[in-house]
Amino acid sequence: MYSILFQCVAFILAAAVTGQHVGMENTDNTGNSDTPVYNGEEIILPMCRNFLPYNWTKLPNQFGHDTQVEVYRHIEHQWAYMDYGCSNNFRQFVCSLYLPKYDPVTQTVAGPCKEMCSKARNRCKKTMRETRSRWPRIFRCNQLPSKRNDDVCLRPVRESRVELQHTYCVDNVIPMCISLNSLGSLPNFFLQRSLGEITTEMRFYEDLVSTNCNANLQFFLCGTYLPLCVPNITPFAIPCRELCDEIKRDCSTHFDFIYQGLPWPNKLQCHRYTPSNDTSRYCAMPGDF
Incomplete structure (x- = not known):
C-alpha cells in the first residue's frame, strides 16, 4: 500500500488485452503436431505492462506463482517506489524478477542480473528507510546471475538523478x-x-x-x-x-x-x-x- 507519508508528500509537492498463450503449432489432419507449443503469456499487470523491453513472460515463476493475479498481489505494495522513481532500475528489477522475459522462439526465460538488483537497492534503500520500510529480504541480489558471466539475464538500465519538485x-x-x-x-x-x-x-x-x-x-x-x-x-x-x-x-x-x-x-x-x-x-x- 502507498504509505501515509507518500500521500502527504504528494499534496505538497486495440482489442482487449487477453493474455492468451503464444502458439506456433503445425498440426496435420490427425491432430499430430510437429512443432512445440510455446506456453508464454502476455504481460497484463499495470505497473509492468508497456514499461519493460519485452511483452511476454512464462509462469509459474521462481516463486511458484501460477497466474499474474498472484504476482500482482505480491508486488502491488512496491508500486509506490516504482512511481516515486528512487531508481530507474527498481521497476525493471521487480517486474522481471516476478515476470521474467520469455522468448517464444528459443523458449528461454531470463530474469534480472545481479547488477540491476544492486543498482535498484543502492538507490532505493534510503527512500524505504524514510518511509519506515526496508529492502525486502526476498530481493537477494547476490543470488542472481551476473552480467559478466555467460548466464542469460537482463542488464541494468542507466540511472538518472531523482529530484522531488514542488507542484x-x-x-x-x-x-x-x-x-x-x-x-x-x-x-x-x-x-x-x-x-x-x-x-x-x-x-x-x-x-x-x-x-x-x-x-x-x-x-x-x-x-x-x-x-x-x-x-x-x-x-x-x-x-x-x-x-x-x-x-x-x-x-x-x-x-x-x-x-x-x-x-x-x-x-x-x-x-x-x-x-x-x-x-x-x-x-x-x-x-x-
Whole structure:
C-alpha cells in the first residue's frame, strides 16, 4: 500500500488485452503436431505492462506463482517506489524478477542480473528507510546471475538523478487527456514526475475506456494521473470520491473481464479521493471547468 507519508508528500509537492498463450503449432489432419507449443503469456499487470523491453513472460515463476493475479498481489505494495522513481532500475528489477522475459522462439526465460538488483537497492534503500520500510529480504541480489558471466539475464538500465519538485503546472500532452484540459499538475497524485511514464501507464486503460462503461471514465483517469491545475487551488484538484464510486460501480466488471481477473487497481481505490463535501480540500467533477 502507498504509505501515509507518500500521500502527504504528494499534496505538497486495440482489442482487449487477453493474455492468451503464444502458439506456433503445425498440426496435420490427425491432430499430430510437429512443432512445440510455446506456453508464454502476455504481460497484463499495470505497473509492468508497456514499461519493460519485452511483452511476454512464462509462469509459474521462481516463486511458484501460477497466474499474474498472484504476482500482482505480491508486488502491488512496491508500486509506490516504482512511481516515486528512487531508481530507474527498481521497476525493471521487480517486474522481471516476478515476470521474467520469455522468448517464444528459443523458449528461454531470463530474469534480472545481479547488477540491476544492486543498482535498484543502492538507490532505493534510503527512500524505504524514510518511509519506515526496508529492502525486502526476498530481493537477494547476490543470488542472481551476473552480467559478466555467460548466464542469460537482463542488464541494468542507466540511472538518472531523482529530484522531488514542488507542484507546478505543465502543458497536457497525454493523448488520452489532451482534449479534456490544457494544463495538469506534476508531481501527480502518486508522485510520478515524468509525463512519458504517466502516458505509458495510462495506455493500460485504453481497452477499458473503449468499452464506454462510463462516460466520465476518461475525466476520472486523466484527473487522477494528471491532476487539474486550477488557479488559486493548492496543490491541485483531483476527481471527487463520488465520481470514483460511480466509475468503480460501472466499470469494475468490465475491468475484471478485460484484464483476466485482476483486482481493481490499488491506485484507484476510492478512499484515496476527497468527497465533495470536504471543505478543507477541493475536488473536481465533470463540468466544473
